[in-house]
Amino acid sequence: MKEVDTDSNSHAACICPIYCIVPPHILKRIAEHGNANQKSWAFRTLAISEQARGQRQAVGLIAALATTSTGTKRRTVYDARNSSRLPGTIVRAEGGPKSKDPAVNEAYLGAGTTYDLYYKVFGRNSIDERGMRLDSTVHYGRDYDNAFWNGQQMVYGDGDGELFNRFTIAIDVIGHELTHGVTQYEAGLEYEDQPGALNESMSDVFGSLVKQYRRRQTAKNADWLIGKGLLASGVKGKALRSMKEPGTAYDDDLLGKDPQPGHMKDYVKTHDDNGGVHINSGIPNRAFYETAIRLGGYAWQKAGQIWYVALRDKLRPTSQFKDAAKATWMAARELYGNGSLELKAVQQGWSEVGIKV
Amino acid sequence: MKIDFTRSGGFAGMRSAVAIDTENLPSTESERLHRLVEEAGFFDLPAALKSTAPGGDRFQYRVKVEEGTRRKEIVADEAAVPERLRPLLDYLTGWARASQKRKTV
Known part of the structure; x- marks a missing residue:
């Protein structure tokens, strides 16, 4: 409810x-x-x-x-063979043998770790909470510099090899795409302006948690980078986004500089990218990092739980940043009580980015 | 003919853009662009091609074309791009990439 x-x-x-x-x-x-x-x-x-x-x-x-019994992973990986027809040909099904193609195995494993994080940590049975199949297509298009969620499945391009490597290379990308599915079934955040940037931020938050969960890293030890390994060698940058220090992920002659703000005073007004959904997501991303680092330990245990409850029960299609701050604050109060350290951390996390709860 | 092209969004959220005046192009390139604009039925397209399907991380295109007295700007979601417009967008994406490279040379 x-x-x-x-x-x-x-x-x-x-x-x-x-x-x-x-x-x-x-x-x-x-x-x-x-x-x-x-x-x-x-x-x-x-x-x-x-x-x-x-x-x-x-x-x-x-x-x-x-739907099969609760908590059953059902992954299928398809190969588009460089076409843009979806889903393509089945190349690996649940429990099937390893492929010789690294993209196939990465898509399969990444979907598995994402499923496990949602199921074991948040008690959620797949994207729709009803055991929905996890379908992925690799080798979409030719030199396609992107990965996306099309409302039903994940889709990964190979990258052009000059600027971008294949998009399955970074497990947080896989967690990011699957989380678009979770958001679609829960908060239904519109993909424009602040609700869109929140939609993007939720995908980065849980994408990063998938990576940290896989590596068993604490908030302090995690790199908080999104898409590390995705930029081809020769590109000046460590990743596509930094949740810890938005705006510092890359600075390259060809790609330009990471445009993400990390504070409300630097909010970017633009018509591009549906109102800068991949740009202004830096603000709520950093609020999550600031909260998680204050709470210490594994970020998925407390900060992740708070953000998950907010996404599932509190956020609405048109929620703004200040609504997200309030939603996470309410979730923290429900989970940990008034006067708790967790509640205080959430408040401070948002305060760091210029949003008062 | 003058063309302003921007592609934004995608997982990486990187903007790539190019401005072309076909008068400055070799005739084969200029003819090719004129043909792609015609084949796209560009001046008959709706100004906004919005996708109604849910999803995330798709590209967004903005294209402005001026030719004589005709002038039009469209915004298109990748998922809503009609088949006939695709070749023009692919071609301009290649141009944007190439012009980014030239800046660095």
């Missing part, structure tokens, strides 16, 4: 982002009180939202029937 969700229809508005902009309660008002044109538009939009919600429920039922 979402704590701030008082409108049972609010999820429906987000199934289809085009209709997402106007929340259902306002649509209903327009349907009742608007002029003829507005009424017809509002009715149509409401009908589509309701329909989409019905579809999601139907899909949910089928998915539940197809």
Whole structure:
């Protein structure tokens, strides 16, 4: 149950982002009180939202029937063979033998570690909490400098070899993509402006935790870098982003300088990248780091737990940074109580980036 | 013909851009760009090609073309790029990459 969700229809508005902009309660008002044109538009939009919600429920039922017993990993890796057709040909299924192709094994192992972190640490059964299959496609496109989540599966490019290596090379990239799926099923953060930057930050936070969990690193020993190993040799940079020191991951003649801010005073206003979702994510990323480093030990145990509860129960599609600060504060209070060190660490973490809880 | 091209977003969140005036290009290149713009039906495209599917880390394109009295700017989500526009975007992505390289030489 979402704590701030008082409108049972609010999820429906987000199934289809085009209709997402106007929340259902306002649509209903327009349907009742608007002029003829507005009424017809509002009715149509409401009908589509309701329909989409019905579809999601139907899909949910089928998915539940197809789900194997709780806590079972079901990974499948496909090869697109340099085309852009998805998912491609199956090259490794759950329990199948190792491939000769490192990208296949990395996608398989990375999805496994991500599943384990979510299941063993946060008690979550896969992306949708119903044991959803973890499908990955490698060798997508030609020299494709990207990895993405398409709403259903993970997709990895090979990189061009000159600037970027293959995207499966860094396990946090895999955790990052899978977390886009978790966010889609939970907070449903819109992929634009501050909600979009929070969506990106959640993916970096849990992506980094997947890496730390795999290596059994404490907050102090972790490098807090995103995409280390992804930049080809010859590029001046250590990774794509730094959660500890946003803006310092790379500074290269060809790629330019890491544009991430680490404080609200440096928030970047831009039309590019859906309002800078991969840029301003540096601010909540650093708030997480500052919280985790204060709490010490393994970051997934306390800071990760707090952020996970916020993502699952508190955040909404249009949440802003200040809402995220409040959501994590509320989660910390629920988990550890008033006056706890954890609550204080969350407050200080956000304060470091210029956000008061 | 003048073209302004930007690709942003993607997992890396890196921006890559190029501005081209076909008058300064060899005729084969200029003809190729004119043909790609025509084949894309560029001036008939909607100004915003937004994807309705959920997802993350896809590229976002912004392209402005001026030719004579015609002038148009579009913003396109990678997931919503129509097949006929793809060759122009791929070609301009290559240009953006090449022009970044030239700056460093």
